[in-house]
Amino acid sequence: MNEFRKDFPILNQEVNGYPLVYLDSAATSQKPVQVLEVVRKYYDLDNANVHRGVHTLGNRATDAYEGAREKIRKFINAKSTKEIIYTRGTTTSLNTVASSYGRQNVEEGDEIVITYMEHHSNLIPWQQLAKEKKAVLKYIDLEEDGTISLDTVRKTITPKTKIVAMTMASNVLGTINPVKEVAAIAHENGAVMVVDAAQAAPHMPIDVQDIDCDFLAFSGHKMCAPTGIGVLYGKQELLEKTKPIEFGGEMIDFVDLYDSTWKELPWKFEGGTPNIAGAIGLGAAIDYLTNIGMERIRQHEHELVAYALSEMEKIEGLQIYGPKDPEKRCGLITFNLDGVHPHDLATVLDMRGIAIRAGHHCAQPLMKWLKVSATARASFYLYNNKEDIDALIEGLHAAKEYFNNVFE
Amino acid sequence: MSLNNLDQLYRRVIMEHYKKPRNKGYLDENNVTVDMNNPTCGDRIHLTLKINDGIVEDAKFDGEGCSISMSSASMMTEIIKGKKVEEALELAEIFSKMMLGQEIDEETLEELGDIAALQGVSKFPARIKCATLAWKAMEKGVKHQELK
Numbered sequence: 307m308n309e310f311r312k313d314f315p316i317l318n319q320e321v322n323g324y325p326l327v328y329l330d331s332a333a334t335s336q337k338p339v340q341v342l343e344v345v346r347k348y349y350d351l352d353n354a355n356v357h358r359g360v361h362t363l364g365n366r367a368t369d370a371y372e373g374a375r376e377k378i379r380k381f382i383n384a385k386s387t388k389e390i391i392y393t394r395g396t397t398t399s400l401n402t403v404a405s406s407y408g409r410q411n412v413e414e415g416d417e418i419v420i421t422y423m424e425h426h427s428n429l430i431p432w433q434q435l436a437k438e439k440k441a442v443l444k445y446i447d448l449e450e451d452g453t454i455s456l457d458t459v460r461k462t463i464t465p466k467t468k469i470v471a472m473t474m475a476s477n478v479l480g481t482i483n484p485v486k487e488v489a490a491i492a493h494e495n496g497a498v499m500v501v502d503a504a505q506a507a508p509h510m511p512i513d514v515q516d517i518d519c520d521f522l523a524f525s526g527h528k529m530c531a532p533t534g535i536g537v538l539y540g541k542q543e544l545l546e547k548t549k550p551i552e553f554g555g556e557m558i559d560f561v562d563l564y565d566s567t568w569k570e571l572p573w574k575f576e577g578g579t580p581n582i583a584g585a586i587g588l589g590a591a592i593d594y595l596t597n598i599g600m601e602r603i604r605q606h607e608h609e610l611v612a613y614a615l616s617e618m619e620k621i622e623g624l625q626i627y628g629p630k631d632p633e634k635r636c637g638l639i640t641f642n643l644d645g646v647h648p649h650d651l652a653t654v655l656d657m658r659g660i661a662i663r664a665g666h667h668c669a670q671p672l673m674k675w676l677k678v679s680a681t682a683r684a685s686f687y688l689y690n691n692k693e694d695i696d697a698l699i700e701g702l703h704a705a706k707e708y709f710n711n712v713f714e
Numbered sequence: 715m716s717l718n719n720l721d722q723l724y725r726r727v728i729m730e731h732y733k734k735p736r737n738k739g740y741l742d743e744n745n746v747t748v749d750m751n752n753p754t755c756g757d758r759i760h761l762t763l764k765i766n767d768g769i770v771e772d773a774k775f776d777g778e779g780c781s782i783s784m785s786s787a788s789m790m791t792e793i794i795k796g797k798k799v800e801e802a803l804e805l806a807e808i809f810s811k812m813m814l815g816q817e818i819d820e821e822t823l824e825e826l827g828d829i830a831a832l833q834g835v836s837k838f839p840a841r842i843k844c845a846t847l848a849w850k851a852m853e854k855g856v857k858h859q860e861l862k
Contacts (some may be wrong), residue, residue, distance in 0.1 A: 648779035
């Protein structure tokens, strides 16, 4: 897929005297010119507030903003655009579910079920909700290879469970979870299923009707769109029953002195002037990705991960976390190199123009489960190629050699 | 830039402290204890200080982190032992100036000893927090003691 590199001008630069090798797309992706041009064009020609003015620019802005919503609906195969709520990102989406649906439906003694591999954004909202409501927060145990077994899921979810929240693809282990099967188990027990798709939406096809999840969250910036825009999908019947949590302009129908009524879905959850350019940018990113094809992107990353895993396994003293089978993984690899702290490793690689992530990846409970305090992570996207992985492997060898020498 | 530029960061004396940290361990509970972490990267330090009559009589640390954070903790505990509390705080201030890339005079550098080797960290902005963690913990511990 080298043909797409030209769409990302940022990749065409040197960092510290080396060609940039960007392996941190799981943190945030780069943006193609096709998206940047659409955002630029919006500001150049159409900028106005949405759902207000009678004037032409206002109409153009509203059409583009609502047009992007339809693109998102199609992208995840939701039934209606009423089910697509714009947010600031995955974190806001998940917090919105916890503070609206969660707070309105979870009671003392109820259970909320999550897993050890959740990002803090799909952990803390539930932890705090459980604390507030005196509900029980339960964790689904992981298998040794960092996957989830449906047997364990069946044992953890009970008729007392009100909410099951799970990531579709782990930002640390890379594990792709069986969210469809878990949703079925949640429903058998009368619970709703919340899916964190932050690491899934950019990299693989998603069909919310097939998964049959009740809520699903993802961010634009990890999938070629600008930062500050994200999506909360919710089943219409649940969203209809849920009271909004942000009040103000944009979301009201009639406002009286002592009470107000809300706009219909999805706008009742969108208080305040939204991130219009971000939403339009996300629509352009979805156009860009679907033109290439999500299956094709998934396949490309699968090949990169398989190649990287096979090369990394050859490096002595390199520990890889998560499933060894590339079929069970999304496009990222988390690892540690014996005797080299991940921060030191990231600095050495940066000196060779290679950008990786080092730290706890906003998943401290998972770090405890892995019995490490930090790890290094290389993540791939459509614009990465085999040469990027070769540069990484070479960099890992150089880091190993460097630290062996300074330790002598 | 090549890997050789890393030598500015990973000076031999730093790696030596990382490999063989001084004052690693704990003092008993009657002493000042501080736990501090760097939430963005996961580094953590547990520092215990024995302070009597305004003098840091002993200091020990335990923790997890990269070569820069752990070697800095090792050097910090080494230099503050036997120093007056004010002197320790003054050193913390000099250290933070050094991390900001400000000029430190020859005499002060000499007084800093091994710590002067951390000067190169200022050229790696992402790593400054690593180097200052132990010093921040010490400042917090000492100030907490003063309030008592």
